[in-house]
Amino acid sequence: MRDADPQESDPRLSAISAQSTRVARTANTQRESVNVALSRPDPAGWSPRKPWFSQMLAQSVLVWIVVTFFILDWTAPSQASAQGLFPVSNSAAPDFDENPLAWPSLHGYSGLWDTPSARALPDWRLRLAWSQAYPHRIWSAGLGLFDFLEVHGQLSEVTTREGFPGEPYGTYKDRSFGLKAVLVREDRHLPQIALGFQDIFGTGLFASRYLALSRNVHLGSGDAELHLGLGQGVLGGESFFDDPEEGDDSPRIAGGFHTSSPWRTTRPFGGLSLGLADGLRLHLEYTSLKRDDLFGHDREAGPPLNIGLAWRVADSVTLQAAVLGGREMGLGLAADFPLQAEGLFAWQPPPKIEDREQLRWEAMTADDAGLAAIVTRELASDGFSEVRCRVAAEALWIEAEDERFLSPARSLARMARVALAASPPRTRLLYLNLVSAGRVSQSLASGRQNLADFLDSRIDREAFLHIASLHAGSAEHRREFDAFGPASSADGPRDPWNFALEPKVRAFLNNRGGFLKHKAFLRSAAQWRPWPATLAVGELETVLYNEYDDLRFEPLEDGAVRTDMLSYEQRRGTWASMLAVDQMFSLPADVLGRASAGWFEPAFAGVGAELFRFFQDGQWGLGLEAEAVRKRSLDSQLGLSDDKTLYHSGFVNIYMQLWPEQGLDAGLKLGRFLAGDVGGRLELRRTRNHWTIGVWCSLTDTHRFDSAENREARDIGLFVSLPLALFHDREVSGRFTYAVGNSLTDAGQTVRQPRSLFPLSPDETAHETLRDIEELRR
Known part of the structure; x- marks a missing residue:
């Protein structure tokens, strides 16, 4: 805790x-907070039931979407069509940065508007998003892991409910967490298939689980993408207010929903995403949500059809606007970017270590004590701290701290280049030790020529490590160095x-x-x-x-x-x-x-x-x-x-x-x-x-x-x-x-x-x- x-x-x-x-x-x-919010009655006259005509119309649109996609698929360019059912040419599934397929939904996960797709964010790519779909205002973050997982978290504000009436808390807020796993990667013959869970921890207001399929087809200069799925829980039309089914020990879907029987109420969902222009897509969706049963919803909902545009304004920013159920507006703003160390500014390279003739001559004419002092001086002037050098015959031992670089490998490389420039050819063996809090954290031992050849890319990794050795401590390398006999040492300024x-x-x-x-x-x-x-x-x-x-x-x-x-x-x-x-x-x-x-x-x-x-x-x-x-x-x-x-x-x-x-x-x-x-x-x-x-x-x-x-x-x-x-x-x-x-x-x-x-x-x-x-x- x-x-x-x-x-x-x-x-x-x-x-x-x-x-x-x-x-x-x-x-x-x-x-x-949940108990208080639930105790507030909905406005008089509100009914959760929808006209049968709206349901029939929405389901007809879903069938039309599927049929249209088949037609688009079979009328795609012949070079792709000859590849089999649901063909995918090389341009049908472009790189994420060129034509992102993992578009954000209004609910944190990748999808269309209300429903998820089988797409997932690429590995180590983060998405931050805000969306508004009455009565919910959602702040979310999603992350791609290992190219087959997407995890996402949401903070949902229910604008029609007070968290604690009479208190300064404000509107009701709910936190939730979900994940999506790609089970089958899209190829020439199969669609992409993913299994997902929503609201795994928390109150269960938005608890869902789903199986989703996504398929992309190339259309000349653009593409179309079909998304189909089956949902349970909120995505299955259930509500937080529903009574438990027989055999389910949890009260409503808030309790043991994710471990309950898979044979509970299930509803289909789907949609079509069309690329209209560079970075602009039209999303048409049949949603499985019962919008007027959602927590906090106090209006009569229209048919379960959503349509809108998603526009990728820049390399990392997406704007969204949709009409939900023919009656309400949905808005979204999302930014996604790869997680890397170099961010807002391009890094300037560290200063090069110059080959100074005077330094070479000074090192060649120095005795062991003088050489230890020279190497110590050069390392300290380069920015290393807590420097200590020892010289024994043809071996050089260095201990130093370095807080300038993000990785020990970069620090060891810098230490090696300084040591090679400040030591004469008679120094044939180098022991480089990174120090942290007064103790050696990593110790690298290598022959002089072997180290120089690797740094200058004259030998590969395998050839270098055939001679060199790297350990978490210095005990083994210290025994090797001590075998060279008495050593002269020098300490840098502290x-x-x-x-x-x-x-x-x-x-x-x-x-x-x-x-x-x-x-x-x-x-x-x-x-x-x-x-x-x-x-x-x-x-x-x-x-x-x-x-x-x-x-x-x-x-x-x-x-x-x-x-x-x-x-x-x-x-x-x-x-x-x-x-x-x-x-x-x-x-x-x-x-x-x-x-x-x-x-x-x-x-x-x-x-x-x-x-x-x-x-x-x-x-x-x-x-x-x-x-x-x-x-x-x-x-x-x-x-x-x-x-x-x-x-x-x-x-x-x-x-x-x-x-x-x-x-x-x-x-x-x-x-x-x-x-x-x-x-x-x-x-x-x-x-x-x-x-x-x-x-x-x-x-x-x-x-x-x-x-x-x-x-x-x-x-x-x-x-x-x-x-x-x-x-x-x-x-x-x-x-x-x-x-x-x-x-x-x-x-x-x-x-x-x-x-x-x-x-x-x-x-x-x-x-x-x-x-x-x-x-x-x-």
């Missing part, structure tokens, strides 16, 4: 240099201080006191590293603006671990949020250790410790972690609460790269959480192009709690971490992270730490660097 700031409650996010706020809400707010001043905003979502309340503050941070592995950190938060006084949220327990957070967040003035010391250390067999003590976050102070070790060059890892803390005083900066309760946690941490080629990895915490509840927390995430998107789920034994909200707690959430290089004209390190969870409870809680050994992403592992070793050439 995370509180309003993921950096303060999740130790795995504490190392991120730029952090946003997370939004949280109470578990019971959603249920109360700047032990680091200061930061960051504006921050926290948000609390979905509370009776208001849908969205903010707290703005200025965080002043200072870090002191008297030794490479030692970190002392202090943070002050100066409150600039605070709406948390308006929130109505009481602690769920007498001895609440996290749900008393408002007592700390409602304070004004300047407060010390962290004052702690953290020490890293290396143990035998490449085991890493960490110990910390101090005031960790506004609510807790105490001690913590962690051990971790990677295996198979980072493909998986195993660790131990423990914390013991007490509550801090609300009235003094560094005092402790009168409550003497000692909260302690202990975990076994497991890390695994599940699908290294796709950047998919997982972290699992098993053990005792702060409130004494025992269980686990699973975090599944994907890192690609230096973007990380992940989900977490905590499940613990909650019988020890008194409140129903804590006993029913199932903490589920989503986080996005993007590179700050998006906003720069050059490659820079640093990340911005935003997280959102489904509830705020005392179950599954951890305490923030100054640093963490548990990995944030596959980018940190030697195995990932080996896979992307070609980045050394860039």
Whole structure:
């Protein structure tokens, strides 16, 4: 479970240099809001029944769409028609960027207007959208994964319902999540087929499941696309108000709909999409929705036919306008773009390393001590920090930190080029070590000529790795280097201080006191590293603006671990949020250790410790972690609460790269959480192009709690971490992270730490660097 700031409650996010706020809400707010909204009667005289003529007309149009598509298919150019039923020429299914097929619907998923298609967003492409279709206003986000999955989330505002009558909350809001899986990819003989689920978590107001088919046919300079499907739940004409069917234990479709029998009410849907001009399409749709049965709808609906235009204005922006049921307007605005590190500005390449004749002569005439000093000087002047060089006979050992690049491979490449330029030909073996928090995180050993040939593309990856070796720790390479005998060393200059001043905003979502309340503050941070592995950190938060006084949220327990957070967040003035010391250390067999003590976050102070070790060059890892803390005083900066309760946690941490080629990895915490509840927390995430998107789920034994909200707690959430290089004209390190969870409870809680050994992403592992070793050439 995370509180309003993921950096303060999740130790795995504490190392991120730029952090946003997370939004949280109470578990019971959603249920109360639904009950209040349902209790309001619809206007007198409103009837959910439609004339039979409208149904017959709409179904006739669906049949006409299918027949028309067959005719268009058979009258398509002969070179395509000779290929079989539903032919597809090379131009029939163009590239997404040239003629996008995954057009946005008005409901978050890819489709026409109301109904989904079998199309899915391409891998690692994000779509942000807004739509208006009475009585709903929807903000949504969709993401393509692995070229066969599309996940999407929606925040739906029901403009005809109040969330809490008489409260400042405003109109009713509902959050939902869905996914679509492509089962069959379109080819010459088969349509594309997808299976989807909508509103998997939440109230179930819009719960649906569906099977969709899509087929594209080339028409000269344009194309036509047929979409057909079968829907259940809301897409099957059911309503949140309907009574359960026999054998279904859930009340209405809000409960166990997605696990209920597949033989429930099913309705067909379909439509035709015609390319009229470059970027302009006409969508004609027969919808399976019963619009006047939708939650919040208080008008008589027309026939289930929708027609409108979708216009792709630019490479990433789509405008939509439709007539829904012949009576209402639907509008949409969507933007989609690939997730990549280089964003708003084209990156300027790093300065080239010049071949200086004076430097070559200086290196050739220097002894071992002089050569160590030269290489140290050149690395420090290039921008590396915490530099240390050792020279023994024909071997050169380098340790250095680098925070300029997004990947360790790029840092190793830069280090290699500087070392090759600053060392003479007699240096035949190089050991390059990237250092993080005073310990070697990745170690590369290579012969001089082998490394130079690979950097200059004279040999391929296999030939390079036949001689070179890369490991997650330095133990093996250090033994090799020590065999060369006594070494001369030199250390670069150190700047032990680091200061930061960051504006921050926290948000609390979905509370009776208001849908969205903010707290703005200025965080002043200072870090002191008297030794490479030692970190002392202090943070002050100066409150600039605070709406948390308006929130109505009481602690769920007498001895609440996290749900008393408002007592700390409602304070004004300047407060010390962290004052702690953290020490890293290396143990035998490449085991890493960490110990910390101090005031960790506004609510807790105490001690913590962690051990971790990677295996198979980072493909998986195993660790131990423990914390013991007490509550801090609300009235003094560094005092402790009168409550003497000692909260302690202990975990076994497991890390695994599940699908290294796709950047998919997982972290699992098993053990005792702060409130004494025992269980686990699973975090599944994907890192690609230096973007990380992940989900977490905590499940613990909650019988020890008194409140129903804590006993029913199932903490589920989503986080996005993007590179700050998006906003720069050059490659820079640093990340911005935003997280959102489904509830705020005392179950599954951890305490923030100054640093963490548990990995944030596959980018940190030697195995990932080996896979992307070609980045050394860039």
